Amino acid sequence: MGKTLRNWAAGWAGAGALVLAGCVAADNAPVGTTAATAPAGPAAVNTARMRSIDAPGNVGNWMSHGRGWDETRFSPLEQINAGNADQLGLAWFDDLETYRGMQATPLVVDGVLYNASVFNVVTAYDAKTGQKLWTYDPQVAREFARLACCGPSTRGIAAWNGKIIIAALDGRLIAVDAKTGSKVWETQTFPTDEAFSITGAPRVYDGKVIIGNGGADYGVRGFVSAWDAETGAKLWKFYLVPGDPAKGPDGEASDSVMQRAAATWTGEWWKYGGGGTAWDSFAYDPELNLVYIGTGNGGPHVQHFRSPQGGDNLFLCSIVAVDATSGEYKWHYQMVPEEEWDYTCTQPMALADLEIGGRKRQVIMQAPKNGFFYVIDRATGEFISAETYVPNTWASSVDPVTGRPNVLPDAKITTQLHLMSPTWMASHSWNPMSYSPLTGLVYLPAQEQWDIYARLPDDQFRWVPFRSNSGRDFTSQPEERRRLQEIANSREKGYLLAWNPVTQKEAFRVAYPYPGSGGVLTTAGNLLIQGTIEKNFAIYRADNGQLLWQMPVQNVGIAGPITYMVDGEQYIAVNVGWGGSPVYGLSQIPGGFQHSTSRLLVFKLGGTAQLPAMPPPSELPRPPFLRAGESQVKEGQALYSQTCRSCHGENAVGGLKDLRWMTQATHDDFLKIVLEGSRADKGMASFADVLSRNEAEAIHAYLIARANEDWQDAAAQGK
Known part of the structure; x- marks a missing residue:
């Protein structure tokens, strides 16, 4: 199913492997052996290293999707800092031979950078020079792009014990040898006769590969599964919405809680799948041994069609905590009961220990689509606080005692048109956020996009497998729609938001002309780093948002940036490539929103590489005359x-x-x-x-x- 296009030219030693140092005992090492003396090798990621990511031998790496299992995307590196960031330049780059959106966060382990392009093509580079070491193409069938709502992008890969783990769009979990790029094992994670897909990044927690899937809009029942990182053997599976009650238990880890979930659904939801897919968001606390799952929207979107007598519809748009070893349910918190607005809660989550109300709290934080920033106790699921950070016509507040939203009376979707914010386009989408323990702030790409909501009359709804089944009405009352759309267009905004999770207040924002800017990285150098919708790669002061440096890069860095160190020199890397997020205002830009091919860009102090010139814009073609009725x-x-x-x-x-x-x-x-x-x-x-x-x-x-x-x-x- 896959092929290696390039192999290592100079062997592992030539890739700049580092000696491991300052770690606790390595996985499966003999007694008395430490990670510092364990055999070196490519992608030598293990539990010991991940539990000691800030140790001297590990701090220069980016070994997991969010750097650490806490997903904070904060690096202690400070060679590049607020005092010298204006000296940054391009160190090297690679054209990725696509104009599609690039959403992947690269990994760097001991001098080797691993990156994933569209259709899950993975390339290993010398992280210092950009020399390609190998490329592995899993040969994903192109028709699977139809089942991915935002294109065939992937948000990343995982590394574990000498292997790079790929979660392919078509549902295959593939492990390739980190030294040669050759396949080690492969397993199918979902049934291929259903409308599933995978665009999220896999995570490996203590040797267990955790992966979810997408497809709620197309008629599937979401689940998360765990697989042995050494063999690809299935370990456990947790369904996120109940199935057909007539079929009885599934024989999976979720069985103990599915009857409870089913009591919150009505009608024959299982015929439509139900949704709830966990297509991106995970975090892990190794001390509590809990995996945190952010769950998605309902399918169909409009609750009237999937659960006609209402109900909370567990576990849609929730954080669900399960035991990492067994997959057993531990707790949940549901942000959006009765979810029907396509308010997925699959946006990035971050773990931190915060001083709240005079006591130290172990928390999990999330800013999902619905416009509220949530702080939840990660040990128990207890609601701590939530405040909205964008204009919100869905809910006025969240009850401080029950943790339930106070949904506004006219928020429910009826056959009458109404304008809403937030929308399915999200106040915060999949783009990574970052938490800095130095400033105590969370940074996220926020946006205000309004949309017209109404549902179809009952006699017009028709459910079709493998097609988006929202249940929404997109055509009635054209004149009123035109008027409301003009209002929606005029209110569109985007900004980089700094948020205090303790006080639940905005610290500052950096405004952009449109939504659509990228993921965020913070560092101990007081840096706040983001690709912008203005096609710049920008660095701000993390404490106050002052612009320190920016460089035109011909495209939007929507992905999450990373930073790493090789041979004592710090680098910053990001994938740039626009796609997967409709923005009304871009259609009004004179000359059109032109951008270059997608690229991997790597920066360092004093970098002198230059990007090639942008291609000339093409003339806008005159459309054919309309002859249809x-x-x-x-x-x-x-x-x-x-x-x-x-x-x-x-x-x-x-x-x-x-x-x-x-x-x-x-x-x-x-x-x-x-x-x-x-x-x-x-x-x-x-x-x-x-x-x-x-x-x-x-x-x-x-x-x-x-x-x-x-x-x-x-x-x-x-x-």
């Missing part, structure tokens, strides 16, 4: 919303590719592309199994209509 266009609008919107943007604006501006050749080939998969090699697989020819033609008519609506103004602006 209004009924066909309206049908196409509904089908587009169900099938295409998540990748190509609300109202056909933004997204991975703005379909209003198709070339004539693309228009000519539209049916071949959509129904025959003629561009499957570029990630646009066939939709023939969910769309008829007439339906595809209706979508094409809608896109032509949208292009004609917007072309004249866009052309006048020089796009």
Whole structure:
């Protein structure tokens, strides 16, 4: 299923391997052996090293997705600091040969940088020079891109005991040898006849690979599973929503709590899957031996269709804590009971020990889509506090005693149009946040995006497997929609937010012209680091947000940056590549939102590498004349919303590719592309199994209509 494209040229020693030092006893080492004297080798990550990430031999590495198991994304490195950050330059870079969004956080272990591109292609580099050591392509079938709501990106990989662990889009968990890039083992984590996918980064906790999945919108029942990092053998599985009660227990770790969860659902939800997929967010406390799972939205989105008599619908949009060894349920806290707004709680979580109310608290912190920042006791699940950090029309507050949201009366989705914030586009999306123990602040990319909510009438809802089944109405009352959309567009904002989790107040913000900026890193050098929607890579003071340095990088660094050290020199690395997040305002930029190919960028003090010049912008093509009738266009609008919107943007604006501006050749080939998969090699697989020819033609008519609506103004602006 996979192939190694390049092997190590100079052997492990030439990759700049470091001697391990300052660690406690290594896994499986003989008595008296320490990590400092254990055999060195590629990706020699183990429990001892992860429990001592700040020890001298480990501090220069980035060995797990969030650096440590606490996912704080804070580094003690301080060679690059607020006093010299303005001397940064590009050390080296690599073109990733795609224009798709790049969401992966790289890893660095003992002088080797491991990175993942789209469709889970992994490359190992000499972290100092950028020399490629090997590349492994798992050969993911391109049609799986259809089942990933934001494209075939991955948010990262894991490293453990000489292996790099890949969680592939198609559900395979693959371990490759960190020295050679050759496959060690492979296992399938979900049934391939269901609409699952994986875009999240795997984590390895004490030798156990933890992975979730996506697909709630398409009709699946979410779960998390654990696998032996040495063999790929299944260890446990925890379902996140109940299944068909008639089938009885699943025989999995979640059995003890599924009856309790089922009591909070009504109707025949299992026919639709239910959702709850944990597609990204995990953390681990080794002392408590707890794995924390952030769970996703319901499927279908609108509760009226999946659980018609209401109910909390456990464990949608919750943090669920399970025993790391057995997968046994320990506690949960649900942020969004009755979830129906696509408010996933799969955004990054971070662990910290905070002084709150005169006592030290072990907490877990999260800022999910719904606009509230939560502080929860990570040992018990007790609610501590929550405050909203964006305009919020969903809930006025969270009850300090019960921890339940005070949902506003008009927030429930009915057949009447209403404008809401936050939305499915999120006040904070998957982009990583960071907690600095030095400032006591959490930093996150926040955004304000409004959207129009209404549900379909009962007689118009039709559930189709392998298609996004939101249950929302996207077409009625076109004049009122146009008016509300103009309001939504005018309120769009994005900023880098510094938040005090103890006082639950904003410390400061850095404003950007639009939403869409990237993940965040903080360091002991008083640095706050982020890729911005303005296509800069920027560094601010972590204590007050003052801009210290920025460099135009021709693209948006939406991924999480990292920092590492090789041979006594500190580096900062980030993947840049825009995609996966619709932004209304970008369509108004004169000349269009042009960006370069996606790249891995690595910086250091005094770096002198230069990026090649941007390619010249292409002229905006004149759309074909609209010849379809209004009924066909309206049908196409509904089908587009169900099938295409998540990748190509609300109202056909933004997204991975703005379909209003198709070339004539693309228009000519539209049916071949959509129904025959003629561009499957570029990630646009066939939709023939969910769309008829007439339906595809209706979508094409809608896109032509949208292009004609917007072309004249866009052309006048020089796009």
